[in-house]
Amino acid sequence: MNNIPLEQGVREICQACGNDRTRLMDICRAVQDRFGCVSGEAMDLIARECRCPRVEVESVVSFYAFFSEKPKGKIVIRLCDDIVDRLHGYDRVAKALTQELGIGFGETTSCGTFTLEHTPCIGMCDQAPAAMVNDVIVTKLNASSARDMIRQLREHMDPHKLVTRLGDGHNGDDRIHAMVHNNIRKKGPVIFAPYESSTGLKKALAMTPAEVIRDVKTARLRGRGGAGFPTGMKWEFTRASQGQRKFVICNGDEGEPGTFKDRVLFTECADMLFEGMTIGGYAIGADTGILYLRGEYAYLKAFLDSVLDERRKQNLLGKNICGKAGFNFDIRIQMGAGAYICGEETSLISSCEGQRGDPKNRPPFPAQKGYLGHPTVVNNVETFCCVSRILEKGAGWFAEMGSKGSPGTKLLSVSGDCKAPGVFEVPFGTCLKDVLEMAKAEDPMAVQVGGPSGQLVPAKDFGRTICYDDLATGGAIIVFGKDRDLLDVIDYYVEFFVEEGCGYCTPCRVGNVLLKERIAKLMQGKGEPGDLDYLKELGETMKTMSRCGLGQTAANPVLTSLANFPELYQAKVRKHEAVFQPTFDIKAAVTDAEKLVGRKSVIFAGK
Numbered sequence: 001m002n003n004i005p006l007e008q009g010v011r012e013i014c015q016a017c018g019n020d021r022t023r024l025m026d027i028c029r030a031v032q033d034r035f036g037c038v039s040g041e042a043m044d045l046i047a048r049e050c051r052c053p054r055v056e057v058e059s060v061v062s063f064y065a066f067f068s069e070k071p072k073g074k075i076v077i078r079l080c081d082d083i084v085d086r087l088h089g090y091d092r093v094a095k096a097l098t099q100e101l102g103i104g105f106g107e108t109t110s111c112g113t114f115t116l117e118h119t120p121c122i123g124m125c126d127q128a129p130a131a132m133v134n135d136v137i138v139t140k141l142n143a144s145s146a147r148d149m150i151r152q153l154r155e156h157m158d159p160h161k162l163v164t165r166l167g168d169g170h171n172g173d174d175r176i177h178a179m180v181h182n183n184i185r186k187k188g189p190v191i192f193a194p195y196e197s198s199t200g201l202k203k204a205l206a207m208t209p210a211e212v213i214r215d216v217k218t219a220r221l222r223g224r225g226g227a228g229f230p231t232g233m234k235w236e237f238t239r240a241s242q243g244q245r246k247f248v249i250c251n252g253d254e255g256e257p258g259t260f261k262d263r264v265l266f267t268e269c270a271d272m273l274f275e276g277m278t279i280g281g282y283a284i285g286a287d288t289g290i291l292y293l294r295g296e297y298a299y300l301k302a303f304l305d306s307v308l309d310e311r312r313k314q315n316l317l318g319k320n321i322c323g324k325a326g327f328n329f330d331i332r333i334q335m336g337a338g339a340y341i342c343g344e345e346t347s348l349i350s351s352c353e354g355q356r357g358d359p360k361n362r363p364p365f366p367a368q369k370g371y372l373g374h375p376t377v378v379n380n381v382e383t384f385c386c387v388s389r390i391l392e393k394g395a396g397w398f399a400e401m402g403s404k405g406s407p408g409t410k411l412l413s414v415s416g417d418c419k420a421p422g423v424f425e426v427p428f429g430t431c432l433k434d435v436l437e438m439a440k441a442e443d444p445m446a447v448q449v450g451g452p453s454g455q456l457v458p459a460k461d462f463g464r465t466i467c468y469d470d471l472a473t474g475g476a477i478i479v480f481g482k483d484r485d486l487l488d489v490i491d492y493y494v495e496f497f498v499e500e501g502c503g504y505c506t507p508c509r510v511g512n513v514l515l516k517e518r519i520a521k522l523m524q525g526k527g528e529p530g531d532l533d534y535l536k537e538l539g540e541t542m543k544t545m546s547r548c549g550l551g552q553t554a555a556n557p558v559l560t561s562l563a564n565f566p567e568l569y570q571a572k573v574r575k576h577e578a579v580f581q582p583t584f585d586i587k588a589a590v591t592d593a594e595k596l597v598g599r600k601s602v603i604f605a606g607k
Contacts, residue, residue, distance in 0.1 A: 024354030065338030073115035183422030200391030226474035256451035258476035276384030359548035403429030453553035508551030
């Protein structure tokens with residue numbers, strides 16, 4: 001990638017990160033960008049410079065999809081293989097890319113110029129099919145534009161020159177310069193309403209930390225990640241925990257297929273987000289905040305850094321913020337590197353610490369022992385934005401909106417078989433049917449609410465409401481029309497969990513594979529009545545016995561479809577009168593015996 005000797009380059013990168021082993025994510029990403037891979041020799045050098053065991057470096061490189069021990073092409077094309085992309089022409093785009101490049105997925109051209117890869121959801125479901133070309137996002141691909149993209153790259157070798165049209169809002173800013181569109185379809189009174197920067201922070205600093213937490217509790221704000229844990233309670237626990245330092249972490253790793261609302265918040269509401277994190281820092285007594293930004297959103301990092309710099313200039317970050325003596329707080333951005341599991345808060349903390357994104361045992365919870373062993377608050381992007389508005393407008397103002405158990409509004413990312421995909425801000429308690437009408441979804445058969453880990457809702461239940469007491473969701477709403485094969489969708493989701501699990505615990509690691517095998521059997525027309533009981537029992541076991549939230553919800557595509565679409569499975573099941581199970585091949589089973597005796601089987605000759 002450049003002419004700097006490896007040893008010199010690695011040393012410079014490590015020194016820029018203070019030779020700090022907890023910054024292994026940043027170090028490995030910089031080495032990957034500069035040298036095209038993190039080779040075994042580079043790992044040795046990193047381990048030496050950071051004074052850590054080599055195995056720790058290798059474990060990071062091997063865990064994250066965007067790192068590689070072997071050289072990749074100068075231009076890495078990662079085509080999004082999300083279910084929504086498959087609905088909108090992924091197969092044709094994939095075929096065009098392989099034909100034009102002359103390589104398959106997972107391969108690099110002989111000249112070392114191009115590498116072609118699959119990647120899960122990149123947060124562009126509202127403008128699919130999409131791809132990442134290095135860190136440049138290319139949207140609304142088709143077979144023709146995919147071929148043209150390769151031809152252009154061969155001429156200029158600069159992915160940034162592919163951006164010949166700019167998206168709306170800050171997507172046209174020089175620090176982003178992306179063809180991505182926000183697709184904000186409905187603006188609500190909280191997130192997308194006019195906002196006075198720093199007003200909420202200044203009001204917070206005029207109060208005591210305990211009073212700030214009281215306001216957040218009075219507003220009854222619940223975490224917007226899907227679980228809905230009360231935010232004020234989490235902050236109260238963290239403030240009360242013993243520890244020399246405390247930290248605020250924003251979970252910006254929206255890897256749930258079908259979710260892209262955070263992408264829009266980063267682009268249009270970054271100031272509001274950072275203000276919410278700063279208020280959180282004041283409330284719990286933290287001096288450091290970390291925004292964990294998923295690797296797929298690397299194109300937004302320069303812009304987000306510039307927003308942070310501007311806030312420092314205005315004394316909204318740094319020392320004695322807004323003249324409040326002793327309140328020192330700053331925020332850094334931690335880049336991810338392609339790992340869905342890091343959306344789970346303890347996995348995210350592990351990644352921030354420069355480790356594999358393995359979940360941690362709970363208890364202790366992050367509020368007691370989180371980042372580097374210190375009490376830590378972890379909330380998602382939308383939650384921190386809500387905090388800014390609560391302090392600006394008042395707890396009562398916020399609590400009056402929404403439904404009884406779910407105050408405020410919710411951002412929904414709607415995609416799939418609809419004519420108006422995009423982001424919708426709706427009050428909690430909004431009927432799913434109304435959301436589908438806003439997105440112009442005509443006569444859908446099913447809706448996946450909450451991404452793969454959520455639930456598949458049939459048309460008869462479209463009268464249910466978006467709230468924590470009914471259809472809880474982190475934001476993903478995927479629409480499936482009547483011509484879709486829902487068993488294909490379920491099979492895709494199970495495969496997704498097979499690939500994205502961390503591999504730590506047996507119920508999730510093995511359970512997802514077994515689910516995948518049994519679904520495949522059904523799709524082949526070899527299903528038996530006992531298979532449905534097997535799927536349900538296995539799914540419930542995974543739900544009960546898995547270590548973290550991913551494993552506990554990984555069986556949901558199967559369990560919720562079994563409950564809501566029983567006819568889907570019954571159509572694939574039949575009683576077999578034969579002696580043997582349909583998956584048993586007797587001819588293959590007696591092959592070795594036939595070879596030993598030197599003749600064909602008499603009994604099973606006609607089988």
